[in-house]
Amino acid sequence: xxxxxxxxxxxxxxxxxxxxxxxxxxxxxxxxxxxxxxxxxxxxxxxxxxxxxxxxxxxxxxxxxxxxxxxxxxxxxxxxxxxxxxxxxxxxxxxxxxxxxxxxxxxxxxxxxx
Amino acid sequence: xxxxxxxxxxxxxxxxxxxxxxxxxxxxxxxxxxxxxxxxxxxxxxxxxxxxxxxxxxxxxxxxxxxxxxxxxxxxxxxxxxxxxxxxxxxxxxxxxxxxxxxxxxxxxxxx
Numbered sequence: 001x002x003x004x005x006x007x008x009x010x011x012x013x014x015x016x017x018x019x020x021x022x023x024x025x026x027x028x029x030x031x032x033x034x035x036x037x038x039x040x041x042x043x044x045x046x047x048x049x050x051x052x053x054x055x056x057x058x059x060x061x062x063x064x065x066x067x068x069x070x071x072x073x074x075x076x077x078x079x080x081x082x083x084x085x086x087x088x089x090x091x092x093x094x095x096x097x098x099x100x101x102x103x104x105x106x107x108x109x110x111x112x113x114x
Numbered sequence: 115x116x117x118x119x120x121x122x123x124x125x126x127x128x129x130x131x132x133x134x135x136x137x138x139x140x141x142x143x144x145x146x147x148x149x150x151x152x153x154x155x156x157x158x159x160x161x162x163x164x165x166x167x168x169x170x171x172x173x174x175x176x177x178x179x180x181x182x183x184x185x186x187x188x189x190x191x192x193x194x195x196x197x198x199x200x201x202x203x204x205x206x207x208x209x210x211x212x213x214x215x216x217x218x219x220x221x222x223x224x225x226x
């Protein structure tokens with residue numbers, strides 16, 4: 001079982017609020033990812049990081065930002081939430097070498113902006 | 115670029131029916147192939163994988179064979195259960211890129 005944790009699991013906030021979704025992994029993985037997914041639908045990569053102080057935008061444009069100050073921690077921030085940001089956000093990670101050949105996911109953070 | 119195509123869902127089966135979910139891919143070289151499963155309200159979990167041609171991945175009664183000649187990795191199970199109801203994602207990782215490519219997912223509903 002993967003050791004990757006996301007908080008909060010569920011969040012309802014008002015428009016214009018700032019929110020941070022937390023993601024931590026205890027596997028020492030270098031690579032971490034954020035995906036956006038509508039329920040049961042396609043995954044869209046919005047951010048990824050190959051290590052500390054490395055962050056890149058993914059295939060889907062997103063108004064969110066990320067940081068990678070510590071290997072184990074990869075938070076995602078929305079400065080001003082809007083209803084269009086309502087979605088599930090999945091954090092994931094992979095390691096080096098053989099362990100880099102499997103991607104592990106957290107349980108997801110469900111965000112609703114009202 | 116790399117891509118993964120899956121059969122469209124939803125797929126609805128009766129309990130104990132045979133399941134096939136088709137997956138084909140486009141990639142350079144010899145990618146590793148995966149099936150992930152997502153139960154309602156959860157993240158994705160690795161179901162099985164295969165890292166080279168003709169390898170068969172298997173887990174929990176599911177299996178898939180890496181077919182390079184047809185660039186396919188179809189998921190099969192001989193007798194599905196209600197608890198198998200979920201969304202199934204086919205994915206690949208090539209030997210050159212750093213990121214994974216996922217298919218659009220196929221929703222499976224198994225009726226008692």
